[in-house]
Amino acid sequence: MKFADFVCFKAAIAELSVTDRDGVIAELVTSLDKAGKLGKGNCEKIIKAVIKREKEASTGIGKGVAVPHVKHPAVKNMVAAVGLSSGGIDFSALDKKPVYSVILLLSPVDEPDKHLQAMENIFRHLQKERFRKFLRQCQSPEYIEDLIREADENPSL
Amino acid sequence: MQTGQDSLEKIVCEMTVEIKNADGLHMRPAMQFVDVASRFECDISVSNNENTVDGKSIMQMSMLAASCGTRLKIKAEGTDAQESLNALRELVEDKHFDEPTPNKKKKQ
Numbered sequence: 001m002k003f004a005d006f007v008c009f010k011a012a013i014a015e016l017s018v019t020d021r022d023g024v025i026a027e028l029v030t031s032l033d034k035a036g037k038l039g040k041g042n043c044e045k046i047i048k049a050v051i052k053r054e055k056e057a058s059t060g061i062g063k064g065v066a067v068p069h070v071k072h073p074a075v076k077n078m079v080a081a082v083g084l085s086s087g088g089i090d091f092s093a094l095d096k097k098p099v100y101s102v103i104l105l106l107s108p109v110d111e112p113d114k115h116l117q118a119m120e121n122i123f124r125h126l127q128k129e130r131f132r133k134f135l136r137q138c139q140s141p142e143y144i145e146d147l148i149r150e151a152d153e154n155p156s157l
Numbered sequence: 158m159q160t161g162q163d164s165l166e167k168i169v170c171e172m173t174v175e176i177k178n179a180d181g182l183h184m185r186p187a188m189q190f191v192d193v194a195s196r197f198e199c200d201i202s203v204s205n206n207e208n209t210v211d212g213k214s215i216m217q218m219s220m221l222a223a224s225c226g227t228r229l230k231i232k233a234e235g236t237d238a239q240e241s242l243n244a245l246r247e248l249v250e251d252k253h254f255d256e257p258t259p260n261k262k263k264k265q
Contacts, residue, residue: 056185057184057185057188059184061215061216062215062216063216067184069184071180094215112179112180112181112183112224112225113181113224113225115180115183116181116182116183116222116223116224117222119183119184119219119222120219120220120221120222123216123217123219123220124220126216127216127217127220
């Protein structure tokens with residue numbers, strides 16, 4: 001599985017308009033909805049589900065990144081959205097530091113193994129300092145797409 | 158389970174566990190694993206067939222993508238190595254991360 005296989009580039013946001021955790025989650029889910037990825041009438045309940053999951057345990061796992069996610073019956077196809085914040089977001093991260101890059105992942109409930117593979121893929125990239133640095137610097141959705149496609153092709157990035 | 162022990166040498170223990178919960182080692186179970194592993198002083202590494210990762214790093218543990226039925230090798234090195242493996246086995250196999258196992262599905 002490649003990163004580009006499940007990221008919706010159309011929904012990427014290079015500068016998130018809000019800096020609070022719940023607002024960022026809402027903005028990214030709404031962006032996926034606008035890109036036609038969620039099906040009619042699902043946006044609000046998915047936002048609520050992601051926030052509920054996030055309250056159980058922060059997905060801000062340190063190093064300036066967060067990976068909010070949920071498995072939800074309304075999600076038919078696994079999809080991810082990338083959002084960046086130059087000012088930083090308070091995500092109640094494990095290392096208490098602000099989050100600059102958010103990768104939101106929505107998965108169907110009946111494909112747990114696919115969800116695991118997507119998470120593996122996301123973290124394989126995010127654990128690299130260079131990738132994190134480059135991602136943070138992306139100033140447009142096009143740059144985000146270029147970076148992710150390049151990371152897929154070039155594992156050393 | 159093997160235990161290499163000497164009064165001054167570092168204690169090294171290994172075991173293999175199987176993931177039993179239906180959803181596999183997703184982030185919440187991975188965090189539970191890291192929480193338990195971090196209670197011990199010993200170094201803990203976890204391997205699937207391809208990768209060996211730090212059992213105290215949530216990012217690395219999530220990279221194992223261990224689905225239900227996956228067997229993981231856990232290696233602990235340090236004075237409390239044996240205790241750490243006992244606690245981790247309980248979490249993974251006995252409690253299966255307090256999540257449902259796929260038994261119901263198999264019976265149908």
